[in-house]
Amino acid sequence: MAAIQSMTGFASREGEIDGLAFQIDARSVNNRALDVRLRVPQGFERQEAELRKAVAATFRRGSVNLTVSVKRAEVETRFSVNHTQLMTYVDAIAALAESGSVAAPRADGLLALRGVIEAAEGDETVAVPDMMDEARQVLAALEADRLEEGARIRPVLEDQLRAMDRLREAIDAHPERALPAIRARIERQIAEMLSGARALSDERLHQEAALLATRADVREELDRLAAHIAAARALLAEGGAVGRKLDFLSQELNRETNTICAKAPHHAITALGLELKAVVEQLREQVQNLE
Structure with a gap:
């Protein structure tokens, strides 16, 4: 099973190169796309483009802030x-x-x-090649931190998908979804229409019966829910930058759940639908943290 990555992370590295003490900090937070922000010392400006390429080669999404600072270490005065x-x-x-x-x-x-x-005046010029190597190591550490956070999120998402499956199965198996119960509700509603003061033609009666039958069942919504849940599991197994796709699936799951709640023929099914909606929302909050 391939790894997934969070967009939240932090890494830091400090040391000394040729008498220059340095510190490199890298922070990453959620963002719809990849946003790179750099703060570098004098003498490092020409490497900004190279550094941006290094960030883009490592990450697909997230707001990444990279700060490089240097100062002359305490040495014997010459x-x-x-x-x-x-x-x-x-x-x-x-x-x-x-x-x-x-x-x-x-x-x-x-x-x-x-x-x-x-x-003798100290030379504050950055040792560019060595500093670039240090920066790449910080980016690698940031990636590792994001992967660790992704590994913590994965079981949460898997639990939420299992909860959705249980609720979907509970709705599917509810007695009010059984064919006799559906038939009884349709017959009762047709009888109420026929008892009205205004008579209905046979054609209109057939149309109303077909409409009631359509509204009475949530078979299609339950089937689509099952397909979306399976697709989410496949994406988690695929790994990589799946955050956008999972976010889209969570929206589809929410749409089907809303329809089930609207069409629910019994308050118990409505309650299950609302519980399902809460789990879908929790899933959506989590996947928005993923790359």
């Missing part, structure tokens, strides 16, 4: 000598020393002058 600034000071001091204005400078004095010693 220093460098600004030789240009140093030589400027040396030339100026040498000119003063020749005139006898100042003594010759010492090395430690020169290095202490402003601008001679500089802290």
Whole structure:
């Protein structure tokens, strides 16, 4: 039995690449189509198209938010000598020393002058290839999380389909659906029409009898319910991105259930129909979470 996937999930990954600490978060919620939203750091903009392709290759539906953030990790500060600034000071001091204005400078004095010693600036450029690999791993983790949620939803859907089958069978087996009961209701309704003040022609009487017979039975609706339930089970077994199809089937199940409730010849059948309608609605709520 192939897996089904929820559209709800979360995955996160953090680490360090070349002195850059990174964190990648991926969140997914329900959506009718695939909606990809990215937040990436400076230096990663050119990879947005590649990243969108990676998301589209992994998911079919859902609103997917992917955030990549980086900052320089705490490392030992490095220093460098600004030789240009140093030589400027040396030339100026040498000119003063020749005139006898100042003594010759010492090395430690020169290095202490402003601008001679500089802290090396950190490079915040993202290590693109490595970061793309990390992002793909996060997407794989998000997919795994969505699959786990789908695995939790599957037995719920299977229980709901079994409940629909039981209710459908209960309606089908109800005594008020038996042929004698249907015949008795039609005869009673025809007798009521014949007892009216206005006489009915034979042709009109046959039309009314045919209409009453049509309204008295829900055989077609029950057969279609059975077919829709079987189709839903087949989709669950097929797996993959079946959310849209199951949502459509839930609408068809609801339509047939409404018709059964409207045509129900007895309040007990109406009660079963309403219970069936509640289960169908629960199924529809669940399948809207599926990819």
